[in-house]
Amino acid sequence: MELFIQQVISGLASGAIYASLAVALVLIYRSTDIVNFAQGEMAMFSTYIVWQLLQNGAPYWLAVGVTLVASFIAGIAIERVIIRPVEGRPELIVVIVTIGLLILINALAGYIWSFQVRGVPSPWVARNVDLGGVRVGVSTLGILAVVALVVGLLFVLFARTRLGLVLRAAAENPESSRLVGIRVGWMLALGWGLAAAVGALSGILVAPILFLDPNMMLSVLIFAFAAATLGGFDSPGGAVLGGLIVGVTENLAATYVDVIGTDLKIIVPMLLIVAVLLLRPQGLFGHARVERA
Amino acid sequence: MRRINLADPATQRRVKALGLVLLLAVAVWLPTYYVPYRVFQLTTVLVYAIAVLGLGLLTGYNGQISLGHGAFYAVGAYTTAILMEAGLPYLLAIPPAAVLTFILGFGLGIPALRLHGPYLGLVTLGVAAVTPPLLKRFSGLTGGSMGLSVSKPVAPEWSGLANDQWLYYLVLAFAVATFALARNLIHSRAGRAMIAIRDNELAARTMGIPLARVKTRAFAWSAMYAGIAGGLSTWVIGFLSPDSFAVTVSIQFLAALVVGGLGTIFGPLFGAAFLVFVPNVSQNINDAAPGIAFGALLILAMYVAPGGIAGLLRTGWIRLVSATAPRPKPPPGAQPPPVGSTTPATPRAEGGLTVDAEQ
Numbered sequence: 001m002e003l004f005i006q007q008v009i010s011g012l013a014s015g016a017i018y019a020s021l022a023v024a025l026v027l028i029y030r031s032t033d034i035v036n037f038a039q040g041e042m043a044m045f046s047t048y049i050v051w052q053l054l055q056n057g058a059p060y061w062l063a064v065g066v067t068l069v070a071s072f073i074a075g076i077a078i079e080r081v082i083i084r085p086v087e088g089r090p091e092l093i094v095v096i097v098t099i100g101l102l103i104l105i106n107a108l109a110g111y112i113w114s115f116q117v118r119g120v121p122s123p124w125v126a127r128n129v130d131l132g133g134v135r136v137g138v139s140t141l142g143i144l145a146v147v148a149l150v151v152g153l154l155f156v157l158f159a160r161t162r163l164g165l166v167l168r169a170a171a172e173n174p175e176s177s178r179l180v181g182i183r184v185g186w187m188l189a190l191g192w193g194l195a196a197a198v199g200a201l202s203g204i205l206v207a208p209i210l211f212l213d214p215n216m217m218l219s220v221l222i223f224a225f226a227a228a229t230l231g232g233f234d235s236p237g238g239a240v241l242g243g244l245i246v247g248v249t250e251n252l253a254a255t256y257v258d259v260i261g262t263d264l265k266i267i268v269p270m271l272l273i274v275a276v277l278l279l280r281p282q283g284l285f286g287h288a289r290v291e292r293a
Numbered sequence: 294m295r296r297i298n299l300a301d302p303a304t305q306r307r308v309k310a311l312g313l314v315l316l317l318a319v320a321v322w323l324p325t326y327y328v329p330y331r332v333f334q335l336t337t338v339l340v341y342a343i344a345v346l347g348l349g350l351l352t353g354y355n356g357q358i359s360l361g362h363g364a365f366y367a368v369g370a371y372t373t374a375i376l377m378e379a380g381l382p383y384l385l386a387i388p389p390a391a392v393l394t395f396i397l398g399f400g401l402g403i404p405a406l407r408l409h410g411p412y413l414g415l416v417t418l419g420v421a422a423v424t425p426p427l428l429k430r431f432s433g434l435t436g437g438s439m440g441l442s443v444s445k446p447v448a449p450e451w452s453g454l455a456n457d458q459w460l461y462y463l464v465l466a467f468a469v470a471t472f473a474l475a476r477n478l479i480h481s482r483a484g485r486a487m488i489a490i491r492d493n494e495l496a497a498r499t500m501g502i503p504l505a506r507v508k509t510r511a512f513a514w515s516a517m518y519a520g521i522a523g524g525l526s527t528w529v530i531g532f533l534s535p536d537s538f539a540v541t542v543s544i545q546f547l548a549a550l551v552v553g554g555l556g557t558i559f560g561p562l563f564g565a566a567f568l569v570f571v572p573n574v575s576q577n578i579n580d581a582a583p584g585i586a587f588g589a590l591l592i593l594a595m596y597v598a599p600g601g602i603a604g605l606l607r608t609g610w611i612r613l614v615s616a617t618a619p620r621p622k623p624p625p626g627a628q629p630p631p632v633g634s635t636t637p638a639t640p641r642a643e644g645g646l647t648v649d650a651e652q
Contacts, residue, residue: 034411035410035411035412035414035415037360037411037414037418082592085596086595086596091409091410091411092352092356092358092410093595093599094410094411095358095410095411095414096358096547096551096591096595097591097592097595099360099414099544099547099548099591100548100551100587100588100589100590100591100592100595101588101592102544102588103544103548103584103587103588103591104584104585104587104588104589104591104592105588106584106588107581107582107583107584107585107587107588108581108585109581110579110580110581110584111579111580111581111582111584111585114580115580115581215541218422218540219422222418222419222422225415225418225419229412229415261430263426263429263430264423264426264427264430265426266422266423266426267423267426267427269419270419270420270422270423273415273416273419274404274416274419277404277407277408277412277415277416278404278407281407281412
């Protein structure tokens with residue numbers, strides 16, 4: 001039983017990491033209708049910035065703060081420069097552009113920092129806390145707290161502020177928003193900026209566990225895709241819950257299903273994606289899209 | 294001297310046939326001129342070209358995106374390797390790989406029917422990501438992380454060829470056959486159905502095209518091409534391990550297809566050449582340089598040249614055709630045509646660049 005609870009809790013921690021990348025995917029999908037295949041690579045690049053700042057002697061949380069701001073600006077720039085020309089074009093073209101972005105960012109990171117594997121220090125003390133008889137790592141609690149904080153802030157932004165309202169309006173109904181004077185283009189860019197910053201967090205949190213190299217986020221991306229698919233691609237809350245479910249399922253499957261073990265963990269999100277897309281394509285909390293021919 | 298009129302269909306056929314014969318002649322001559330290492334590279338180009346052509350049938354002609362063709366490539370490679378290890382002659386080891394990947398492609402094509410665009414991309418990317426761990430997991434069959442070694446085909450004595458040349462000609466034969474088959478497929482009823490579905494699914498269905506059958510078969514053919522290419526890669530390299538079939542392989546195939554030319558037959562050949570020679574040239578600069586070139590080209594192609602290299606060549610060809618076409622004599626007293634007006638009846642290229650068309 002204790003093993004079970006421990007596995008669930010450590011599953012929640014990795015789930016929180018997937019959730020932050022999944023929320024990034026959802027933010028972009030909601031604002032621009034694009035599934036961003038480059039989201040993981042953007043997060044990876046941000047993580048390298050943190051690593052570089054740490055190498056230069058910056059304190060950890062300052063490095064993270066600076067990186068999040070830089071990622072936000074970079075996200076806006078990517079939308080305005082690279083994505084804007086293909087918005088509204090056929091799906092195939094948009095997918096190919098985000099794949100191009102994936103390859104490009106991956107190679108840029110390799111170009112700047114080489115493909116060598118780097119260790120990134122963990123900001124948490126390596127200790128366990130006793131929570132009602134279950135030993136939980138401080139890092140687990142820290143990751144959960146950070147992601148909860150960010151998701152909470154996002155919720156406040158979208159539900160309680162004027163900017164959030166404008167952002168939602170621009171995503172929901174660009175035509176009408178334009179008519180009431182909202183600068184829709186900039187709002188979409190802002191969505192990309194927010195996504196880049198939230199996604200960056202997933203890279204920063206996962207780096208001490210997975211070690212940093214340009215291909216670090218490829219598997220995390222698959223898990224995040226599973227989370228977003230499960231929760232519904234247009235539901236940020238769903239993405240968070242989806243992330244947690246994926247994280248826990250992955251951990252339990254690895255512990256209790258012999259065939260899977262630790263090597264085959266990646267098959268869990270894969271099966272989840274296929275199952276959800278076939279049985280309930282809009283996900284748990286998403287809205288089914290009505291197509292009019 | 295008689296003026297060449299490329300707008301005349303008979304002339305056009307003759308020029309195209311001449312071009313093909315020339316291309317084939319060059320392909321046959323190449324390995325007699327170059328050193329073994331170059332011949333090896335050229336063989337690799339042909340192998341990749343077959344795989345990319347398979348992806349092109351699916352993505353370029355049927356509009357279904359796949360980020361997972363590396364998985365079929367891997368299955369083809371492993372099937373061939375395992376059968377060769379079991380003592381099957383190397384030529385006989387390819388057909389089972391083709392059949393198996395055809396069936397697997399058909400199987401993946403069924404869930405793909407319900408997915409479109411990015412979602413199909415997601416699922417196929419997942420398939421690609423699962424492949425290396427699966428290969429490692431079933432190590433009894435695949436040799437696990439250690440991989441498998443097979444002995445490369447040896448040139449028979451009667452041929453008088455070196456081993457690398459023999460291998461090149463074998464792969465060339467496969468490439469010619471698969472390209473010819475793909476060309477005929479595209480010009481057949483099934484091919485036109487594939488293109489119709491790509492351009493407008495609803496309209497295609499209204500015209501009575503059986504969507505499910507055409508799409509699953511396109512997937513199956515496409516996977517089989519990747520499988521054959523995988524099998525050939527086993528001959529060429531003689532060694533395979535799970536890590537050589539990472540997700541990046543699938544992504545590279547897509548990149549090669551787009552850069553070479555979506556919805557073209559010869560685009561995959563250019564794309565494959567890019568895959569092999571761009572790293573060769575740019576690795577001197579940096580390990581990451583090929584990736585930067587590919588990523589940038591992929592994005593750039595979508596902005597300015599959705600037809601890739603083959604599309605650019607085709608545009609050039611059409612210009613040439615209209616430039617050589619005889620201009621109709623204006624009736625006496627009529628205004629001369631404005632400068633730069635194109636002559637009518639320029640032949641439209643087949644399977645145009647409709648990836649750009651609104652759906």
